Ligand SMILES: *[C@@H]1O[C@H](CO)[C@@H](O)[C@H](O)[C@H]1NC(C)=O
Ligand SMILES: *[C@@H]1O[C@H](CO)[C@@H](O)[C@H](O)[C@H]1NC(C)=O
Ligand SMILES: *[C@@H]1O[C@H](CO)[C@@H](O)[C@H](O)[C@H]1NC(C)=O
Ligand SMILES: *[C@@H]1O[C@H](CO)[C@@H](O)[C@H](O)[C@H]1NC(C)=O
């Protein structure tokens with residue numbers, strides 16, 4: 001769950017800065033009309049939505065602003081207005097096997113994106129596999145470094161013409177097609193890791209999990225995002241990599257590390273499990289980094305989690321109806337969150353709420369228990385090495401939950417190569433920033449072929465702030 005205040009960034013200001021820093025000579029040529037100060041969205045709640053969600057007039061103002069702000073983060077408008085996300089006509093397209101490359105955009109026009117300087121972007125469409133094993137189309141981006149990082153080993157000094165690969169599995173960006181990271185100005189939480197990795201010389205291959213990005217399948221049916229289903233999103237990751245290799249065989253190195261945070265931390269962990277289950281997918285795999293990973297779907301507040309899991313649950317349990325989990329009030333609010341997922345922080349626990357969002361005991365329904373078994377990463381065999389990083393002050397993925405998952409997994413599979421680094425005093429997203437040097441170092445060592453520190457499964461260290469009092 002990448003948690004960012006809606007009001008801390010001005011994308012327009014960053015675009016202006018970007019233009020000035022890349023093109024100093026052209027900065028003066030910018031016309032005043034390109035400097036927008038308004039939202040790039042005309043969104044307005046309908047009267048039906050307002051009454052379904054029981055919003056007050058001041059709620060309506062705030063909700064409209066939040067949704068307009070979020071929609072203004074779509075680079076060049078929503079996915080539904082970008083033909084890149086349309087599938088080509090392919091006879092029996094839905095039978096294409098996972099990993100098939102469907103479409104390649106070599107050079108994405110980054111004018112409406114806000115990336116770190118000198119990085120280039122490509123996008124692909126490819127075939128993935130959902131939780132129940134069906135093929136499903138999805139999108140991904142590849143973020144390219146200006147020049148690839150070189151690793152010299154003692155026996156090989158050849159300059160590499162390919163970039164080493166980090167497969168990045170993103171934190172929660174939303175639940176619907178317009179919320180795919182490949183269509184977000186900053187690639188969704190770009191600064192937290194993708195930019196850092198690309199600036200360090202890695203090619204970052206990053207899936208939009210199925211349902212985010214491409215909105216309909218080859219049969220024209222809506223693609224549900226199977227939220228927090230780590231095996232499904234692990235498929236998205238590994239098959240995005242296979243397709244990216246087909247698209248850019250001379251640019252991507254064979255070896256890769258998978259890394260993710262929050263929802264994506266669970267996915268990185270789930271990818272290490274997928275590779276243990278299906279060793280034929282292991283080609284080039286060097287290890288995984290799971291930061292603040294989701295390993296227990298219902299450990300958080302049900303009011304937050306239940307609506308978002310419910311959006312895609314009928315694709316797993318066909319008879320499921322959202323009213324089994326959500327109150328009428330909760331359904332009205334969940335409907336509005338289709339426009340902007342950040343709304344949950346302000347409006348899923350609003351003071352005017354009379355009956356709550358989730359029905360009592362939602363975490364004890366059979367669907368919740370069965371989904372947790374299918375979806376959760378952890379307590380299974382992994383292909384290591386796996387570095388798990390967790391902050392002690394994490395309000396969304398509790399330190400105790402991750403510690404229990406690491407402990408149980410190592411008790412069941414003592415041979416799993418898991419290292420556990422605890423960052424003392426940091427919260428959910430900031431843990432990723434606090435440990436940047438550590439994970440960049442760990443990833444570099446995997447490409448250098450260094451042996452992983454031997455040690456007991458789950459052993460590790462505690463990182464302290466050097467300037468705390
Ligand atoms: C603003 O939105 C419109 C309509 O969706 C889109 O065509 C345009 O590219 C967007 N502008 C920017 C700067 O993203
Ligand atoms: C599509 O699939 C059907 C059934 O699997 C098959 O009979 C048909 O020949 C296929 N068509 C093409 C163009 O591959
Ligand atoms: C990139 O997009 C911008 C605005 O969206 C447009 O003005 C420009 O011509 C495009 N560049 C190329 C090379 O297509
Ligand atoms: C690799 O390069 C280093 C530094 O240039 C040199 O000392 C070393 O002998 C080289 N090794 C091989 C195997 O060529």
Ligand SMILES: *[C@@H]1O[C@H](CO)[C@@H](O)[C@H](O)[C@H]1NC(C)=O
Nearest residue numbers: 155156157158159160161162
């Ligand atoms: C040396 O590295 C290059 C570039 O990565 C690779 O193509 C070649 O196979 C390597 N040679 C050996 C002996 O490992």
Ligand SMILES: *[C@@H]1O[C@H](CO)[C@@H](O)[C@H](O)[C@H]1NC(C)=O
Nearest residue numbers: 130132133134315316317318
């Ligand atoms: C499996 O997923 C596909 C695609 O979402 C869906 O059409 C199908 O009904 C699902 N099957 C079951 C048993 O849920």
Ligand SMILES: *[C@@H]1O[C@H](CO)[C@@H](O)[C@H](O)[C@H]1NC(C)=O
Nearest residue numbers: 052053328329331332333335
């Ligand atoms: C939620 O939206 C769906 C489809 O737009 C609609 O059928 C349903 O009545 C809405 N539910 C509530 C409680 O607003």
Ligand SMILES: *[C@@H]1O[C@H](CO)[C@@H](O)[C@H](O)[C@H]1NC(C)=O
Nearest residue numbers: 054055056329352353354355
């Ligand atoms: C709607 O909100 C009002 C206060 O704004 C509250 O008194 C009422 O109970 C709410 N109704 C429901 C169904 O939540």
Ligand SMILES: *[C@@H]1O[C@H](CO)[C@@H](O)[C@H](O)[C@H]1NC(C)=O
Nearest residue numbers: 298299302361362363364369
């Ligand atoms: C469900 O949530 C309640 C309240 O948070 C908790 O007491 C209970 O143990 C949970 N049940 C399960 C099966 O996790």
Ligand SMILES: *[C@@H]1O[C@H](CO)[C@@H](O)[C@H](O)[C@H]1NC(C)=O
Nearest residue numbers: 392422423424425462463464
């Ligand atoms: C974190 O730091 C506090 C204060 O120094 C200390 O009490 C606590 O034990 C530390 N936590 C861990 C996991 O080391």
